[in-house]
Amino acid sequence: MSDQTKGFDTLAVHAGYEPDPATGARQVPIYQSTAYVFKDADHAARLFNLEEVGFIYSRLTNPTVGALANRVAALEGAAGGIACSSGHAAQIMALFPLMGPGRNIVASSRLYGGTITQFSQTIRRFGWSATFVDTDDLDAVEAAIDDDTRAIFCETIANPGGYVTDLDALAKIADRHGIPLIVDNTTATPWLCRPIEHGATLVVHSATKYLTGNGTVTGGIVVDSGKFDWAASDKFPSLSQPEPAYHGVKFSGLGSMAFTFHSIAVGLRDLGMTMNPQGAHYTLMGIETLGLRMERHVANARKVAEWLEGHDAVEAVTYAGLPSSPSYERAQRIVPKGAGALFTIALKGGYDACVKLVGALELFSHVANLGDTRSLVIHPASTTHRQLEAEQQMKAGAAPNVVRLSIGIEDVADIIADLEQALAKAG
Structure with missing residues (x-):
């Protein structure tokens, strides 16, 4: 076999x-x-x-x-x-x-903050450069490609916002340009x-x-x-x-x-x-347990996102597994088994409420990581995306009123209970 x-x-x-x-x-x-x-x-x-x-x-x-x-x-x-x-x-x-000196890539504007910094700053020292575009705007992607472009770069499910990329459409553009x-x-x-x-x-x-x-x-x-x-x-x-x-x-x-x-x-x-x-x-x-873990991650994330969407303190939930998400239909095609376990929530109380929420959570760990068996939380605008300009933060889905959640494999009732008590303290 x-x-x-x-x-x-x-x-x-x-x-x-x-x-x-x-x-x-x-x-x-x-x-x-x-x-x-x-x-x-x-x-x-x-x-x-x-x-x-x-x-x-x-x-x-x-x-x-x-x-x-x-x-x-x-x-x-x-x-x-x-x-x-x-x-x-x-x-x-x-x-x-x-790549080589003078060459460039076209990159999605929805990327992990460290990647945006690596592509916008660090690779310049090699003589490389990156043009960031909204990959939903396929005409903008095409227009950004020139004779020196050597690749298109994106994330399947963007960190932090959980946005799902249309890989098929980008692949067709890449093929047309031989990159x-x-x-x-x-x-x-x-x-x-x-x-x-x-x-x-x-x-x-x-x-x-x-x-x-x-x-x-x-x-x-x-x-x-x-x-x-x-x-x-x-x-x-x-x-x-x-x-x-x-x-x-x-x-x-x-x-x-x-x-x-x-x-x-x-x-x-x-x-x-x-x-x-x-x-x-x-x-x-x-990796031996990857399939088992991902099944639980996705099931928990879906339930948590549904609960958060109905909470009075929450302005928006970016989980692509919700029918209300702009990425929902695309997610059915690109990630049909589920939209992952990473997404953000925007709080009505703004930056201060985000800081209070992170500080009040008990089951969630406040760390600069994701994809752990444990549920994790971070405020991107003050941490992982802090080095970006305000406009870059907004484009990356890391506005000041946004908290990123990485949902773990604990009992989902315990995850929701922790969020409930922390949201109450956040006001």
């Missing part, structure tokens, strides 16, 4: 690893080793020439980390994957083979959406969130559909032309694994954004 015919929960437990041939270890071991012994000089040369797949040095490849990348690739229906040190590292790793669509699938996970099936070329994850699910790991994943023709134009010379940083190898000649091999052989080698094997091990264990 191939990975293509296995169900999601089977892949979550088994994909990417066979029992260790030396010991028979059933669980993926933590290979805490820096380097790996070559059989002989010819074997070493074949590995460095990319003629044989194997392990050289753990900055590049590690058996535990490789098993994680392969498992997430299987869950996403991808050709290959790369595990790295964080979600932000994954974003840079996704862009690195595509990849890169989708951050962190808040949806492949249990809710597989962006490659909607036309995405690359998918990134912060493994820190739902994939691990327990707040113990910082990590990132990039997976490649293997379907993009990197040699169709001269836009991506690192992939289509001889790579001077890797003794002239033409990575596009490696077929569906071109992007994956480049990201390992050049990206991880030179940027060093490597995931540690212990973190990969924890994430692998978390």
